[in-house]
Amino acid sequence: MGIKGRDIITTHSLSKEDIEYILSSSEKMQKLLEDGKSHELLRGKILATLFFEPSTRTRLSFESAMNRLGGSVIGFSEASNTSVKKGETLADTIRTVDQYCDVIAMRHPIEGSAELAAQFAKAPIINGGDGAHAHPTQTLLDLYTIKKEMGKIEGLKIALTGDLKYSRTAHSLSYSLAMLGAELVFASPEQLKMTEDFTSDLKRDFGVNIEEKTQLEDVISDVDVLYVTRIQGERFPEPAEYEKVKGLFKVDLELLKKAKEDMMIMHPLPRVDEIHPSVDKTKHARYFEQAFYGIPTRMALIAGVLGVEV
Ligand code: NCD
Numbered sequence: 001m002g003i004k005g006r007d008i009i010t011t012h013s014l015s016k017e018d019i020e021y022i023l024s025s026s027e028k029m030q031k032l033l034e035d036g037k038s039h040e041l042l043r044g045k046i047l048a049t050l051f052f053e054p055s056t057r058t059r060l061s062f063e064s065a066m067n068r069l070g071g072s073v074i075g076f077s078e079a080s081n082t083s084v085k086k087g088e089t090l091a092d093t094i095r096t097v098d099q100y101c102d103v104i105a106m107r108h109p110i111e112g113s114a115e116l117a118a119q120f121a122k123a124p125i126i127n128g129g130d131g132a133h134a135h136p137t138q139t140l141l142d143l144y145t146i147k148k149e150m151g152k153i154e155g156l157k158i159a160l161t162g163d164l165k166y167s168r169t170a171h172s173l174s175y176s177l178a179m180l181g182a183e184l185v186f187a188s189p190e191q192l193k194m195t196e197d198f199t200s201d202l203k204r205d206f207g208v209n210i211e212e213k214t215q216l217e218d219v220i221s222d223v224d225v226l227y228v229t230r231i232q233g234e235r236f237p238e239p240a241e242y243e244k245v246k247g248l249f250k251v252d253l254e255l256l257k258k259a260k261e262d263m264m265i266m267h268p269l270p271r272v273d274e275i276h277p278s279v280d281k282t283k284h285a286r287y288f289e290q291a292f293y294g295i296p297t298r299m300a301l302i303a304g305v306l307g308v309e310v
Contacts, residue, residue, distance in 0.1 A: 004307035007118040007125045010134040011172045012201070016179060019143060025300035026144050026293075028310040033068060033296060041308055042071035048101035049075035050093070051128070052084070052108040057269060057291050058128045058137065062105045065298035074101060094120040103305055105137075124305035132235050135168040138268050139176050141297040142169070145290040146225060149264055154181035159219040161187040162229035162249050162274055164194040166236070169268040170229055171198050178206040185223060187213040189245045192231070216249055221258045226251070226284075228267045228274050252276040256284060266290050 003018055014022075032039055047066040051059050055077065063073045076082050084093060090113060097104060098121040106117060107128040114127035114134075129135045146153050158177055160170045164186055174194070177184060184202070186194050193212065202208050213219050220226070228251055236242040251265065251274060267275060267287040279285055303310060 002307070002309075003301075003304040005124060006305055007114075007127075008136050008301065008305065009114045009118060009125065009127045011136045011139050011175045014136065014140075014176065019140070019176060019180070022140055022297070022300050022304060023144055023147055025304060025310055026140075026296040029296040029299035029303075030293075032299075032310070038070065039068065040070035041303060041310070042066065042069040042306065045071040045103070045306055045308075046101040047071060047073050047075075047302060048097050048104045048123075049073060049077070049128075050097060050104060050106040050108075051075070051077045052079040052106070052113075053129065055107055055128065057294055058107060059105075061291075061294035062126075062128065062137075062298050062302070065295050066302055068295065069299055069303060071302070090116060091120045094125075097121075098123050103302055105302075126301060126305065129168055132166040132168055132171070132232065134172045135268075136172050137294075137298060137301060138169045139172040140301065141290065141294045142173050142227070142266065142268070143176060143180070144297050145266060145286065145293045146264075148293065149286055149289065150224060150262075153177070155183070156224040157183045157185065157222060158225040158227060159185040159187055159223040160194075160227045160229070161216060161219070163192045163231045163245075164188040164229070165192040166232035167229040170194070170227070173227065174198060174202060175205075178202045178208045184208060185211045185213065185219050187216055187219045187249075189248050190214055191241065191245055216251065216255055217258070220255055220263075222260070224260065224263060226259070226263060226265045228265060228271075230267075230270065230272050230274060247273055249274055250276065251279055253278055253282070256282060259284060 094117045105126040111131035111133035114130045118125040
C-alpha cells in the first residue's frame, strides 16, 4: 500500500486504493494542521518547486504543505531567471535539480513535460499541471473537497462546466470521478467540448454514459456539484476564437434559483468572470474551502511519495 517513490503524472495511474489512501492520509494531515503545533515529519527533506507557468494556489500550497511538515523548499516560479533562458533543456534542468532535492513538484506549459521529467529524475515527480493535459494534484484536492463537504463521491451527479477542451483540471477530475462511481455531466460551449481523447478513455475504462449539454441552464436543476472552470484564454491557438466564447458561461444568483438546496459550487480558481462575486456569500459556494483543502492533500502527497507515514 501507499505511493512511496511513485511519480504522480496523471490520474490514470491512480487506482481506487491509491486515492483512498491519499484521502485518508489527507484527513490525518488536516488533524495535524488543526492541532496548531509544528510538525517535523519531513524534517531534513527538500521539495523543489519548478514552475515554468504562472501559479498561485498550486505552488504556494505545495510550499506551505512542505513547511507545515518541517521540510524545506527550493525552486523557482519564473523560468526566465534560470538557465532555461540560456537554452538549457528540460531534461538537463531536471537531471540537475534532482541532485538537490528529494521530491520535485513542477508545472510546465507543454503536455507530456512531467512524463519526460520523470524519465530523468530519481526523485518522485509530482505534476502540478502540464499544458492542457493533466493536473492530478488538483483532482486529489477536489475529491477530498467533495468527500469532506458532501460526505461521499459515489452516486453524486457532478457537472463539469466551462472550458472542457483546454482545462486540465476537468480532464484529470473526470477520470477519477468516473472511476469512483459519480454520475458525470459535461456542460460547455460547443467549441469547448471535452475532446474525444478524454471521453473515449472514460467510456473504455469505465463504460460510463456521459450527458453532454451546451448551457448551464440545462444542468443546474439536478446536479449535486457544479464544477466551474475558467475559459483558458492562454491556450487558444487563435485569439479571435477566445473572443467568441469568453463570458459565455456565467454562474450568478439568477441561475442559482433553479439549483438544489444543497448543491455545491466548486472552482479550481483563478476565476475571471465565470462566477459572479455575489455568489460567494451563498451556501453553495465552496471554492475557497476547496483552496484550503489543497494543503492537507499536498501534505499527504509529499509525505506519501517520500514514504513517510502519518
Ligand atoms: C488551474 C490550473 O492551473 O490548471 N488552477 C489551479 O491549479 N488551481 C485552473 C486554471 O488555471 O484555470
